[in-house]
Amino acid sequence: xxxxxxxxxxxxxxxxxxxxxxxxxxxxxxxxxxxxxxxxxxxxxxxxxxxxxxxxxxxxxxxxxxxxxxxxxxxxxxxxxxxxxxxxxxxxxxxxxxxxxxxxxxxxxxx
Amino acid sequence: xxxxxxxxxxxxxxxxxxxxxxxxxxxxxxxxxxxxxxxxxxxxxxxxxxxxxxxxxxxxxxxxxxxxxxxxxxxxxxxxxxxxxxxxxxxxxxxxxxxxxxxxxxxxxxxxxxx
Numbered sequence: 023x024x025x026x027x028x029x030x031x032x033x034x035x036x037x038x039x040x041x042x043x044x045x046x047x048x049x050x051x052x053x054x055x056x057x058x059x060x061x062x063x064x065x066x067x068x069x070x071x072x073x074x075x076x077x078x079x080x081x082x083x084x085x086x087x088x089x090x091x092x093x094x095x096x097x098x099x100x101x102x103x104x105x106x107x108x109x110x111x112x113x114x115x116x117x118x119x120x121x122x123x124x125x126x127x128x129x130x131x132x133x
Numbered sequence: 134x135x136x137x138x139x140x141x142x143x144x145x146x147x148x149x150x151x152x153x154x155x156x157x158x159x160x161x162x163x164x165x166x167x168x169x170x171x172x173x174x175x176x177x178x179x180x181x182x183x184x185x186x187x188x189x190x191x192x193x194x195x196x197x198x199x200x201x202x203x204x205x206x207x208x209x210x211x212x213x214x215x216x217x218x219x220x221x222x223x224x225x226x227x228x229x230x231x232x233x234x235x236x237x238x239x240x241x242x243x244x245x246x247x248x
Contacts, residue, residue: 054234065137065223066176068236111176118231120166120178120189 025049026114028124036132041099043127045112048093052114056121057086057097060109069110070097099129107131135160137226137240145246151212154243158205158226164188165207166237167199170221179222182207183230214247221245 027046035041043057053074058066072079072086072095079086085098099106112124138157146152158165166189167179178191182201199209205226211218221244225237 054232056233056236058236058239063241065225065239065241068238071234071236073234113176115233118189120168120181120191121176121233121237122178123168123176125175 023048024124025052026112026122026124028110028112028127030127031125032128032130034130034132035102037104038101041097041102041106041129041131043097043099043110043112043129045095045097045124046093047095047114049114049116049122050093051116052122053117054115055086055088055095056113056115057084058111058113058123059106060111060126066111102129102131104131104133137224137238139222139224139240139243141243142241143244143246145248146214148214148216148247150214151210152214152245154209154211154222154224154245156207156209156224156226156240158207158224159238162226162228162238163205164227164230165201165205166225166227167207167209168223168225169193170223170242171219176223179209181230188230211245216247219245219247 056071057069060066088095109126113121164183166181181189185201201207221242223242225239
């Protein structure tokens with residue numbers, strides 16, 4: 023049973039517009055969440071994280087929103103740039119356990 | 134500073150054989166975690182080592198094992214390989230064990246193909 027779900031396998035957004043990537047989770051024990059970005063033939067790169075005590079965290083063009091009651095988080099990228107084209111993974115953690123990852127969303131930024 | 138180094142990058146093995154993968158973490162990082170990435174299952178946690186001790190283990194059979202050396206380098210071993218073990222194996226390092234709110238640093242992975 024998937025505890026972290028990214029329901030959109032792919033997303034296409036025009037350059038300059040906002041990209042919104044979504045993630046849902048089922049385990050209420052998760053107490054922090056992260057987003058990773060992955061290019062082909064490279065390992066995932068950490069982007070941004072949020073603790074369960076917050077509902078928003080911002081870092082430059084990237085903002086992560088957490089809605090605990092809905093067990094939903096989203097990553098906003100604004101403005102979207104061509105270099106943002108990659109696969110984005112949502113991950114969740116609880117205490118010292120290993121991270122649980124979603125299956126990823128392939129973001130395509132169109133010129 | 135050097136990133137996380139995984140060797141080899143690519144490996145082809147025959148069903149029934151065993152394989153050992155290596156990971157050198159970022160200098161000063163003492164926690165090493167291993168993940169398996171497949172198209173069907175995504176990234177799945179295998180285990181984490183910290184100070185030569187296994188701290189956490191994911192839901193994988195006993196054929197998957199690992200160890201960590203005093204210099205924090207880690208190896209992962211898979212015995213009696215099955216076709217379904219074909220995957221990208223990723224190693225990630227961090228300063229400490231526990232919550233990874235600041236994320237891991239991943240290596241580029243070892244692509245294992247079992248034929």
